[in-house]
Amino acid sequence: MASFTLTTRSAAETLALGQRLGRRLLPGDIICMFGDLGSGKTTFVRGVAQGLGIDPGDIHSPTFVLLNIYHGRLVLYHYDFYRLEKPDDIAAIGYDDFLYGEGVSFIEWSERFGPLIPKVYLRTEFVFIDETRRRITLSAEDERYSRMLKELKAFSP
Template sequence: MTQDFISHSVSETLRIAEEFAETVSPGDVILLEGDLGAGKTHFVKGFVRRFGLSSEVVSSPTFTIINEYIGSLAVYHFDFYRIENIEEALEIGTEEYLYGTGVCIVEWPERVRDILPEDAQTVHITTIAPEKRMITIVG
């Protein structure tokens, strides 16, 4: 199943993400794709609101690789942009998170494709204009 949404603002992206979060279950993995600056972190900010967290707790994990947000459900936010190889992801225990009971959101999933669950959902964010985004959800 594929769903397309057009967002005209950050607040619309937050709302779309929060509504999407209502459909996930413990153990789900979401692959978050999009160019730098497409709005992936804003999407995560909206997503965690569904679990009783403030958008303010979310920051890009580019330098830390993983951020953990613990609300009514644990959300693990990965950013594999800076890893050199899949072994780096394995060294930090990525598989334990991916096959655990929280929800994992994975940015730059192509860098760790071989360890991702086959049933992962994909959210692709495409920049159409400076404030306009196409958000495609597959799965």
């Protein structure tokens, strides 16, 4: 079990954290994201995209489409479950078609998973502190994601 928390002081710092994670991702990685509206989740994914060699300008919040797919070093599946109301909705959309494939999946509003939450995933929690600061906590239970977090931590600002 590993976790670390940091406070970013600008969108650029959140992007940079995402970028560092993006460079370390492996096929099949699942990153569940939790936190309020405007807390920085999409910004973080934009950084991840950059780390995967995808133009970050292409990344838009998928709130209205549920899933966006981007092609970089790995395929990036960017989900946003904000509009889903119950776990049944999640089952109905066949959310796991991609989740357990060779790409990497980032899921905004993972609160909505309920019991369908994947067994193993990297957990990220975003808290709005004020206009420019966000508290971000990354945590993992299993060994592989824990190792990834230790590396990320070592490179933190």
